[in-house]
Amino acid sequence: MKNVTFITGNKRKVEYLFKYLGYPVDHIKLDLDEIQSTDLHEIVEHKVREAYSKIKKPVIVEDVALEFEALGGLPGPFIKFFVQKVPLDVICSMIKKGMTRKATARCVFGYFDGQTLEIIEGHLDGEIAQVPSGSNGFDWDKIFIPQGYSVTRASLSEKDDQKTYLQIKPFAKLKKFLETR
Numbered sequence: 001m002k003n004v005t006f007i008t009g010n011k012r013k014v015e016y017l018f019k020y021l022g023y024p025v026d027h028i029k030l031d032l033d034e035i036q037s038t039d040l041h042e043i044v045e046h047k048v049r050e051a052y053s054k055i056k057k058p059v060i061v062e063d064v065a066l067e068f069e070a071l072g073g074l075p076g077p078f079i080k081f082f083v084q085k086v087p088l089d090v091i092c093s094m095i096k097k098g099m100t101r102k103a104t105a106r107c108v109f110g111y112f113d114g115q116t117l118e119i120i121e122g123h124l125d126g127e128i129a130q131v132p133s134g135s136n137g138f139d140w141d142k143i144f145i146p147q148g149y150s151v152t153r154a155s156l157s158e159k160d161d162q163k164t165y166l167q168i169k170p171f172a173k174l175k176k177f178l179e180t181r
Helices: 011-021 040-055 079-085 088-093 158-168 171-178
Strands: 005-007 026-028 059-068 102-112 117-128 144-146
Touching (some): 005 011, 011 171, 040 059, 040 117, 059 079, 079 088, 117 158, 117 171
Parallel strands (some): 005 059
Antiparallel strands (some): 059 102, 102 117
């Protein structure tokens, strides 16, 4: 495997990547353009190409989305901005009575080495809670109920949290790909 650099300023993401790959990778924080698109693959491709152009070494980037079926896939990749600006209970209330609460959580890793572009996606279906609940997890985990569960990701046991996290985050696919580099 070639040396690869994970581009993120989020220490927890770095720790999780190390843990699930089973080996450390370099990481640095870079300010990258956040293009506006509802297409998560387009966002990741732009970020990974820009990251490569800045450091001229193989890079990995990551982005996530939370898509509400009732809202045509929105907020999608804009969920991080929603969570920063809008209280979680207001986000839950965006889905009115009678509308489907179905949602999909997605995570996409992008790899680029100047020649090879690889987009690797994981996802988990579920629904948006009526109200936020739970005290664990990241950002929107308090409003997302994974399929097969009756509580939010923020309320899951550690075992179920890890199980659902590994469905959203395609670490195994990324590791398999990196082993071919």
